[in-house]
Amino acid sequence: MTEARAAVAMAKGEPVEVTTIHVPDPGPGEAVVRVQACGVCHTDLHYREGGINDEFPFLLGHEAAGVVESVGAGVEDVAEGDFVVLNWRAVCGVCRACKRGEPWYCFDTHNAAQPMTLQDGTPLSPALGIGAFAERTLVHSGQCTRVDPTARPAVAGLLGCGVMAGIGSTINTGQITRGDSVAVIGCGGVGTGAIAGAHLAGAAKTIAVDTDPKKLDWAVELGATHTINATETDTVEAVRELTGGNGADVVIEAVGRPETYKQAFYARDLAGTVVLVGVPTPEMQLELPLLDVFARGGALKSSWYGDCLPSRDFPMLVDLYQQGRLPLEKFVSEEIALDEVEQAFTKMEHGEVLRSVVML
Template sequence: MSYRVQGVVVRAEGAPAQIETVIVPDPGPGEAVVDIITSGVCHTDFHYQQGGINDEFPFLLGHEATGRVAAIGDDVTEVAVGDRVILNWRAVCGQCRACMKGKPQYCFDTHNATQKMTLEDGTELSPALGIGAFIEKTLVAAGQCTKIDEESDAAAVGLLGCGVMAGIGAAINTAEVQRGESVAVIGCGGVGTAAIAGAQLAGATTIIAVDIDDAKLEQAKRFGATHTVNSRDLDAVEEIRSLTEGFGADVVIDAVGRPETYEQAFYARDLAGRVVLVGVPTPDMKLELPLLDVFGRGGALKSSWYGDCLPSRDFQMLIDQYRLGRLDLDGFVSERIGLGDIEAAFKKMAEGTVLRSVVEL
C-alpha cells in the first residue's frame, strides 16, 4: 500500500515551492512512515530551492520536524507505531570507525530511507536532508526517529531537529563551554541565538552577541546575552577584548560562516581559547591566516556538525531543560503557518524578521 499526500516540492533551481501530490510508499525493512505534526522553515530549505546544496531536483523540502509514527517496516526496533518523535538527519550506523570508537555523534555512514517518494508521474523526489517534512506523511529510516515525551509543544521542540540543536550543540558539545567562562557568538540568526542559549545553559557568565542588526542583538538578550556588539559600527574583536579584561573570550562561535567572521572569531579569543565554526560556508570561500598566529595563539579550532549531537542522548535531555524553564524553546517560534505559506516564510527569513516560521499540519 502507498499513501497519496500533499507536500511542498521545488522542481528546478529558483522555482517556487509549491504544493503537489506525493506518493509515499509503505515502509520497507528498517524504514518508518511518519505523520508530520510540525516542521520549521530552515535556511537549509531555502538553499535547496536556490540550488545551493546540489542539483538533484525535484526536492521535497522540510526537515526540522516532529511527527507520529504511522507505520514501520520489518526489523525496526527503534520506534513503534504511535510514538511521538523528532526527526533527525543523522541516523547513525553503529558500525563505522567513528561508531566503533564510541563516538556515534560523528558517524561517517549515516543513512536514510532506501525507497523513494515520488510525484504522481513516478518522478523520484530528493527529500531535504533525507527527511522531506513539508508534507502530510514522510518516509524515513527508522533511525531518523527519536522518541520524545507527549507533553511539550511540538512546534517548539521540533526545532531541535536542526537549527536550534546545531547552535546549542556548538556551545555545549563542541565548545564544551564551562561554568564561569566567557563566550562570544558572531551572528544572531536562529543558530547563533541558539548558541547563546546553549552558552547560558552551560553556565557561561559573560555572553557577547555580535551582529549588524540591532533588532537581532536586542532579541539575543532574551536568550542569555549579557553584552551586545553591533559590528557594523564597532570593531568586534576590540569590543570582545574590552568586555573580557583585554584578553578575549574563552570561546568564540562563528554562526555566520564567512572568512571575515571566522577571522574575527580567531582573533577575538583568549590565548588557548576555542573557536567553533557552526555557520556553513559556501564552496568558493577561502580562508587565509598567518600560520605563526595559528601556532602562537594555541587553543583549538573546531567545526561543529549538527552541534555534534547524538539525538538519542540530546533531544529529550534538552526537552527536559525546556520543561524545567531553563531553555526557552518557545521563544524561537516566531509564527505558525500552513503548507501554502513557505514562500512567504522564506521572504521573512531573508529579511531577518523571524527566528523560525513553523508549519503546523
C-alpha cells in the first residue's frame, strides 16, 4: 500500500478537500498509475453536488494520463513504465455486445476490485471508476491504454472523457464523412470536441450553436466554419438558412435538454441524423409528434462515450495530435495545482475555461 495526496469530495455540495489517501498494491487484473495530468470535467462537479449518486466520499478526477507504476497478477496488456491514458469503460470481451463485435457497447465494463481509502479506512468512491485527482490511483488494467509516450500528458489525458465523447459522437456515432454538413448545439468541452471531430472527418460545413460568444470563438478555433448565437436568432431557421434551406446532414446535441434536442431534431435534413451526446438529468421528458419522427426519417442516436473503443481510438487520436492534424492543445485553457480544483469548478461554471488541467 502507498499513500498519495488527492482531492476528495467529502459531502454533498461541500468544497473539495485535499487530503492523504491509501492506494492498495494492485491485485489480479489491476494497475497502480502515477497520475501526471487530469482534466477538470463537469462530471466531477456533478459528483461533488450529489448529481450522480450519494456514495460519498468521492475521489474525483477521471480525464487522466500517467505512467504505470505496478501491475497485479495476470496483467499482460500493460506493464510498469508504460505511458497510458485512463478510460472508464474497460471492456469485458465476453458480453453479448463484445461477442457480436461491438465492444464499444460493452455491457459489463470493469473497474478495480479493491477500494482506495481515506487514512481512517473509509472507502472512497472513485469518479467513473478512476479517481485521478490524486498522485496515484488504482484501476483495472483494462482502463489503461498505451499511447505515444512523447505526447504531453496535459493534452493526452483529455481523451479520457469529454474530448473523446465529442470527437466520437461525430466520427463513430454520427459517421460524418467528407462533404457533410454538421451542426453542433452546445459548445462546451464535449461540443467543441464534436467540432474538432467534424473538421477531422472532412465536413464541408460545421455550424457551432451556443449562447456564449466566448464558446463560439473556441468553436471557430477548433474548426467551426459558421456560428449561431442562439440568443439572437432562431437556431432551426439559422441552420436551415446555412444549409440551403434543408437542414444539416448530422446534428450533434451536446447539451442534454429537451429544448435543444427538439432544435436538433428539426434542424437536420430529411433522412438526416441526430446524435444525443449531452447527458440529461433523470426528470427530463421529451415530447415529439410521432408523425414527425416517422415522416422525417433518418436516425436518432445516442452516443455513449463517443462509442469509442479506447484501444483503437486513443492511440490513433494521439498520433493525429502529434502529427499536427488534431489541435488537442487548444482544449487546455490552464494548467493548475491539485489544491486549485475548487477554483477550477467555479471558472468552469462561469464559462471562463474550456478545460483546466491538474498537473501532478
